[in-house]
Amino acid sequence: MQGGEDDVSYVNNSDRQALAITLSKPILISSLQTIKLFSTNSPIRITDLGCAAGSNTFTTVDTVVETLRRRYTAVYGGGSLPEIEAFFSDLPSNDFNLLFKLLTEKRRVDSPAKYFAGGVPGSFYDRLFPRGTIHVAVSLSALHWLSQYMQSDHDLENFLKCRKEEIVNGGVLFVLMGGRPSGSCSQFGDQGTRAKHPFTITMEQAWQDLLDEGLIDEETRDGFNIPAYMRSPEEVAAGIDRISGFKIEKMEYMKVVEHSDEKKEEWKKDPVSYGRARTNVVQAAIRPMVEAYLGPDLSDKLFKRYENRVSTNREFLHKTCFYGIVVFSAIRI
CATH class of the missing domain: 1.10.1200.220 (Non-ribosomal Peptide Synthetase Peptidyl Carrier Protein; Chain A)
Incomplete structure (x- = not known):
């Protein structure tokens, strides 16, 4: 993605992604309503994989944090909320300087901060975190980008294998990616x-x-x-079945109108x-x-x-x- 804050930067041209996030938000919240509640004595760890930089970067993490805080408050009361860590991860070429500049500005408005934040440079096709340390992993408008041209199945399996190692039992994986409808025989079949x-x-x-x-x-x-591949729901489900370790709670194909x-x-x-x-x-x-x-x-x-x-x-x-x-x-x- 193009860094910076000029007219052609991602931060100023991500309205479509914002709309997609809004459309998919009910699925995310529903999945968080069923998540296992972990001990309040240890931090809850969230990661945004392929985070880019901009308001979209924080919108979904805020949704996760607010939903979890409501659940913990309902069960344990307001005095026993666990601390929350959020890790923003993307390729080293991502504009992390801009990301943390925007995060600092956001915290001036949101004070006190609702979570501790850190940056993790690296590819989400590799391991990024120690085994069994992540409670909620989200990836938004990123997984259709391949590590190499025509590596779709290989990349999806690597992504899932890594998350299988990193996410705790009972944790949530939420993914939004470019895709195509069920029944289309190839990327250009529709x-x-x-x-x-x-x-x-x-x-x-x-x-x-x-x-x-x-x-x-x-x-x-x-x-x-362009190293991108738009998967169908069937291809995604087949990849999850091959790797095992995850139970699909919800999967949908949606159309996002551009303007x-x-x-x-x-x-x-x-x-x-x-x-x-x-x-x-x-x-x-x-x-x-x-x-x-x-x-x-x-x-x-x-x-x-x-x-x-x-x-x-x-x-x-x-x-x-x-x-x-x-x-x-x-x-x-």
């Missing part, structure tokens, strides 16, 4: 989704523009792959602003990968072509664009 979403087609056209202008060759165009009708009407009057906003969202997600592949100059040109394409194609503003997510909660058994 042609309706592909046709309705502007990213796929328009980005392909932008790459072709660079090729047509002689700025890149076919090998360069064809050699770039409100009001926003679309606003952009119809100013398609240039739509093109710029759409491009900022795309850059926030994939600019670091593109820049590592093409370099900064060609990356600027690619995203400019993309912006021009989106700005001049009014068809997208007359479609209901959405993307799919798979959400599940599971109990460690």
Whole structure:
């Protein structure tokens, strides 16, 4: 993800992820209502895996903390609440400086702090914590990103094996990831989704523009792959069955509409602003990968072509664009 706080940063282009979190919040709260209540003498440990940086980073952890505090208060009374530790984990390239800057600002408002916080750099496809130390693990809009292109099953199994070691018996694993509906035979099997979403087609056209202008060759165009895979609920359930150690409490496929009708009407009057906003969202997600592949100059040109394409194609503003997510909660058994 693109760090910093400028127009193309993740922190300023994560509204879609925020909506997905809001839609899935009832599943998270329901899973926490059934979690085993652990001793109040030891800290409760929460981790956000693939935390990025921004308001979304804290929203779900706050939900977990508040839900657990209510449960413990109801059972033990207000004087026996356990201390809570929250570990924010992401790749070392994540903007941890921004994350803790925002956390410090948040704590000035929330004082006294509701939990102790720490950062854990590393890949969630590896072990990050000692065995049996995590009570609640959440991962939001991250698990569809692969460690390497076409490693979907391998990566899912590694993720689950690591969490199986780290999460205590009775603990909760909650995951929200990009996904596709049940019954679709492959990532691109749902042609309706592909046709309705502007990213796929328009980005392909932008790459072709660079090729047509002689700025890149076919090998360069064809050699770039985004290491992401949108799993179906069946694929996720099969992975959990293969690893064992978890009982699925709830799993759903949901559609997240990208823009409100009001926003679309606003952009119809100013398609240039739509093109710029759409491009900022795309850059926030994939600019670091593109820049590592093409370099900064060609990356600027690619995203400019993309912006021009989106700005001049009014068809997208007359479609209901959405993307799919798979959400599940599971109990460690």
